[in-house]
Amino acid sequence: MGDDAMALWQEANRIEVLAFDVFGTVVDWHGSIVRELAQLAPAVDGDAFARAWREGYRPAMARVMSGELGWTLIDDLHRMILDDVLPRFGLAHLDEAQRAELNRAWHRLAPWPEVVAALQRLKPRYLLTPLSNGNIGLLTRMARRAGLPWDCVLSAEVFRAYKPDPATYLGVAKVFDLPPERVMLVAAHHDDLAGARACGLRTAYIERPLEFGAAHPKDVSPRPGNDLHCRDFADLAAQLGL
Amino acid sequence: MGDDAMALWQEANRIEVLAFDVFGTVVDWHGSIVRELAQLAPAVDGDAFARAWREGYRPAMARVMSGELGWTLIDDLHRMILDDVLPRFGLAHLDEAQRAELNRAWHRLAPWPEVVAALQRLKPRYLLTPLSNGNIGLLTRMARRAGLPWDCVLSAEVFRAYKPDPATYLGVAKVFDLPPERVMLVAAHHDDLAGARACGLRTAYIERPLEFGAAHPKDVSPRPGNDLHCRDFADLAAQLGL
Numbered sequence: 309m310g311d312d313a314m315a316l317w318q319e320a321n322r323i324e325v326l327a328f329d330v331f332g333t334v335v336d337w338h339g340s341i342v343r344e345l346a347q348l349a350p351a352v353d354g355d356a357f358a359r360a361w362r363e364g365y366r367p368a369m370a371r372v373m374s375g376e377l378g379w380t381l382i383d384d385l386h387r388m389i390l391d392d393v394l395p396r397f398g399l400a401h402l403d404e405a406q407r408a409e410l411n412r413a414w415h416r417l418a419p420w421p422e423v424v425a426a427l428q429r430l431k432p433r434y435l436l437t438p439l440s441n442g443n444i445g446l447l448t449r450m451a452r453r454a455g456l457p458w459d460c461v462l463s464a465e466v467f468r469a470y471k472p473d474p475a476t477y478l479g480v481a482k483v484f485d486l487p488p489e490r491v492m493l494v495a496a497h498h499d500d501l502a503g504a505r506a507c508g509l510r511t512a513y514i515e516r517p518l519e520f521g522a523a524h525p526k527d528v529s530p531r532p533g534n535d536l537h538c539r540d541f542a543d544l545a546a547q548l549g550l
Numbered sequence: 551m552g553d554d555a556m557a558l559w560q561e562a563n564r565i566e567v568l569a570f571d572v573f574g575t576v577v578d579w580h581g582s583i584v585r586e587l588a589q590l591a592p593a594v595d596g597d598a599f600a601r602a603w604r605e606g607y608r609p610a611m612a613r614v615m616s617g618e619l620g621w622t623l624i625d626d627l628h629r630m631i632l633d634d635v636l637p638r639f640g641l642a643h644l645d646e647a648q649r650a651e652l653n654r655a656w657h658r659l660a661p662w663p664e665v666v667a668a669l670q671r672l673k674p675r676y677l678l679t680p681l682s683n684g685n686i687g688l689l690t691r692m693a694r695r696a697g698l699p700w701d702c703v704l705s706a707e708v709f710r711a712y713k714p715d716p717a718t719y720l721g722v723a724k725v726f727d728l729p730p731e732r733v734m735l736v737a738a739h740h741d742d743l744a745g746a747r748a749c750g751l752r753t754a755y756i757e758r759p760l761e762f763g764a765a766h767p768k769d770v771s772p773r774p775g776n777d778l779h780c781r782d783f784a785d786l787a788a789q790l791g792l
Contacts, residue, residue: 383727435694445726448702452677460690460703465725483707484687485625 322490323510323548326430327462327480329471329495330440330447332519334456335417337362342521344413348406352397355521360396364389369441369470379468381443387411414442415449420516424455426541429550437462439480439493441470472503481509492535494544501534512536512544564732565752565790568672569704569722571713571737572682572689574761576698577659579604584763586655590648594639597763602638606631611683611712621710623685629653656684657691662758666697668783671792679704681722681735683712714745723751734777736786743776754778754786 331337341361342354368385371377390411394400402410427436436457438447441464448461464470467479481488488508495501496516505511512535515528530537538544573579583603584596610627613619632653636642644652669678678699680689683706690703706712709721723730730750737743738758747753754777757770772779780786 435690437690443725444702444704444708448677448679448726452701458702459694460686460700462686466686466708483685484690 323492324435324486325437325480325484325491326434327437327439327477327491327493327509329493329497329500330438330442330450331362331417332516333494333496333514334423334438335419335450335454336519337414337417338519338521340417341413344410344416348410349397349399352399355523357393357397359520359524360393361386361389364392373470373473381445381465382441383411383414383443383446386414415446416453417450419454419456420540422540422542424457426545427457429545430541430548431457431459433548433550435459435484437480439471439476440464471500474503474507477504477507477509481507494541498531505533510535512538512547514538514540514544565734566677566728567679567722567726567733568676569679569681569719569733569735569751571735571739571742572680572684572692573604573659574758575736575738575756576665576680577661577692577696578761579656579659580761580763582659583655586652586658590652591639591641594641597765599635599639601762601766602635603628603631606634615712615715623687623707624683625653625656625685625688628656657688658695659692661696661698662782664782664784666699668787669699671787672783672790673699673701675790675792677701677726679722681713681718682706713742716745716749719746719749719751723749736783740773747775752777754780754789756780756782756786 328334338358341358345352345354345357365385368389372380372385387407390407394402394407430436437460438458439462440447443465444461444463447463450456451458451461462480462483464476467475469475471477477493478488481491484491489510492510492512493501493504494512494514496514496519498513501511501513511533513531515538517525517528519526536544536547538547570576580600583600587594587596587599607627610631614622614627629649632649636644636649672678679702680700681704682689685707686703686705689705692698693700693703704722704725706718709717711717713719719735720730723733726733731752734752734754735743735746736754736756738756738761740755743753743755753775755773757780759767759770761768778786778789780789
């Protein structure tokens with residue numbers, strides 16, 4: 309083992325908690341929403357619909373964090389955005405029950421193929437938790453359905469702040485009474501990782517080139533600053549020595 | 551199946567979430583603390599020590615809820631009480647590291663013998679969560695060690711209120727976007743169950759006659775008002791049809 313590898317290994321042994329971003333990192337929101345829509349409305353462009361729904365997410369959270377909206381669960385933000393998006397795709401006729409059911413598609417998102425097996429490998433050594441802007445109910449129902457072996461479910465809902473608010477990253481360390489460097493954030497988004505890094509957490513970037521669908525490949529080239537750059541969760545487990 | 555049994559069965563099928571009190575209900579705090587103390591200080595009366603430590607719990611929470619103390623995690627309340635109790639048992643000489651380690655005994659409490667197998671039986675049909683005044687870190691580490699198959703970890707820490715504050719019971723229903731009657735609280739304490747019942751939750755009482763040790767048996771005779779009265783978790787699973 310070279311010096312660099314040894315240093316990484318020693319560092320990995322100090323990490324106690326792996327906190328995972330969920331939408332895009334653990335689960336394939338784009339593919340899942342496309343499949344749900346293909347069932348409900350086969351004539352609609354599912355790719356465009358999924359991206360439109362997701363594009364409303366950050367502006368909606370920004371309205372909460374600015375105080376324009378009171379504290380709002382992601383389930384409710386997803387529904388507000390959905391009601392806004394449906395008419396643009398000729399789906400204004402969907403009734404209340406259909407909208408509620410479609411909104412729960414976010415509880416049914418499928419994990420990327422290697423995720424569950426890799427989390428099982430990581431679990432004996434690390435405490436595993438999501439750290440998502442998704443609400444606890446959404447994350448818990450998703451985990452039951454997908455078989456995600458979380459040890460607990462941490463969410464923006466616990467900390468009353470959305471990522472990248474420092475209260476979320478530091479909140480994980482505080483929950484487990486650990487210094488921030490003993491927590492690693494695992495995410496497919498550089499802004500999320502930058503927020504965690506600024507709080508002293510360790511960071512692992514996960515390539516998810518197809519997060520926005522095969523028609524819209526994402527630049528997943530390495531950027532400086534992250535402790536690990538991983539092809540997927542299997543690669544993360546391997547780089548952590550498991 | 552008689553009419554009463556049928557009615558119960560139908561009711562059980564409407565319950566989606568089982569929320570469990572933890573200290574005394576899921577885990578044997580008295581026996582676990584007695585065993586920890588026997589290792590550390592064999593000459594001390596472990597039974598009296600365990601009860602003294604636990605007796606400080608309610609008064610300490612009351613000081614938080616009255617506003618005399620700010621919001622405080624149970625880990626920190628346990629430590630305050632421990633520092634108060636140690637001199638009364640001739641243990642004032644314990645140093646900081648020994649006190650911190652002893653305080654983490656609450657993270658290592660052992661479940662009652664039938665608990666893990668019964669939770670595994672319940673899990674396919676019900677969403678399982680603790681609802682404890684214990685903090686998230688404590689509950690999560692306890693669950694990893696004991697193999698408690700929670701779907702998520704709800705705690706006073708999530709709701710910033712201790713049981714029996716209605717914010718805790720109603721908080722569980724709100725997290726899962728359910729009416730209160732679709733959530734059942736499982737507990738070995740009548741005051742906890744009464745709090746849940748007043749909020750519209752279903753309730754199951756669990757007999758734990760030895761919660762305070764074999765020398766101090768607890769009255770576990772049925773009281774009116776609870777939906778179920780169960781000998782233990784295996785009996786709970788059986789009464790819920792599993």
